[in-house]
Amino acid sequence: MEKDTILYVIKKSEEYLKNQGIESPRLDAEVLLADMLGLERIRLYTNFDKKLNEAEKDAYRKRIKDRVTFKPIAYITNKKDFYHSTFYVDQNVLIPRPETEELIEWVLKELEKDKSYKILDLGAGSGCIGISLKKEFPDLEVVLSDISQEALDIARNNTDSILGNEVTGVSFLQSDLFNDFPPELKFDRIVSNPPYIPEDEKKDIMPDVVDFEPHQALFLSDPETFFTKMLETAKDFLKQEGIFYMETHTKWATRISELGEKFGYTNMEIKKDISGKNRMVKLCYG
Numbered sequence: 560m561e562k563d564t565i566l567y568v569i570k571k572s573e574e575y576l577k578n579q580g581i582e583s584p585r586l587d588a589e590v591l592l593a594d595m596l597g598l599e600r601i602r603l604y605t606n607f608d609k610k611l612n613e614a615e616k617d618a619y620r621k622r623i624k625d626r627v628t629f630k631p632i633a634y635i636t637n638k639k640d641f642y643h644s645t646f647y648v649d650q651n652v653l654i655p656r657p658e659t660e661e662l663i664e665w666v667l668k669e670l671e672k673d674k675s676y677k678i679l680d681l682g683a684g685s686g687c688i689g690i691s692l693k694k695e696f697p698d699l700e701v702v703l704s705d706i707s708q709e710a711l712d713i714a715r716n717n718t719d720s721i722l723g724n725e726v727t728g729v730s731f732l733q734s735d736l737f738n739d740f741p742p743e744l745k746f747d748r749i750v751s752n753p754p755y756i757p758e759d760e761k762k763d764i765m766p767d768v769v770d771f772e773p774h775q776a777l778f779l780s781d782p783e784t785f786f787t788k789m790l791e792t793a794k795d796f797l798k799q800e801g802i803f804y805m806e807t808h809t810k811w812a813t814r815i816s817e818l819g820e821k822f823g824y825t826n827m828e829i830k831k832d833i834s835g836k837n838r839m840v841k842l843c844y845g
């Protein structure tokens with residue numbers, strides 16, 4: 560096999576990744592190369608004999624080295640496909656997960672076409688929830704909030720790149736939960752994928768996640784206090800007949816719905832994700 564061709568570097572990288580314990584070495588080698596060359600992965604196959612130049616080889620080597628540290632592909636390529644869009648991601652934000660697409664489906668299914676809604680994406684991270692909802696329902700008014708200014712900057716860039724920088728009805732708010740919300744803000748829907756992994760599960764989490772994704776977006780030291788505060792305060796920002804949809808850990812779903820009852824929410828509903836786990840909670844207000 561001739562040196563430096565696409566086929567050659569893929570094979571070499573596959574071998575190397577495999578020896579370093581990466582689970583899907585061939586796929587990763589191909590995805591990282593295709594993205595770097597700006598090609599669809601399938602196009603690699605029709606270009607197997609093409610040679611990489613020095614700069615390309617260096618850049619690719621760097622990507623493979625990164626992957627060996629278990630850095631997630633999405634942080635190496637700075638991209639993640641989610642719902643109907645591709646989001647920019649880096650280590651300041653969580654990589655959007657397929658479970659969250661299920662949460663979006665649930666919310667969308669319960670919106671009426673001819674109504675106008677004001678929606679909060681609480682703890683927006685990359686903005687994947689709020690932006691995806693707005694893309695489906697362009698008339699929505701969406702507020703994206705996050706404790707992290709770095710995350711909000713990313714959410715703003717994703718808004719521009721996905722919805723266009725002329726888009727109206729999207730705003731950003733830096734706040735730890737609702738602490739810095741103007742009291743007059745009221746929403747028809749609050750949608751959130753808050754941190755929910757208990758600290759004591761940290762040791763069981765894969766290095767791809769625990770070594771690279773923002774811990775603030777993942778882990779909770781005191782879930783009871785966190786969810787109590789979240790639900791107790793959320794009421795002040797929901798309109799009459801407003802609805803709060805939340806993704807959570809299967810461990811907390813029942814507790815969240817009990818807390819909902821305590822704070823005067825009604826019609827609590829728990830939904831299973833595609834793997835049959837209780838992972839989403841809906842709470843109605845008023």
Ligand code: GLN
Nearest residue numbers: 655683684752753754776
């Ligand atoms: N809303 C973002 C997501 O679903 C970020 C969530 C978070 O940071 N916990 O990916």
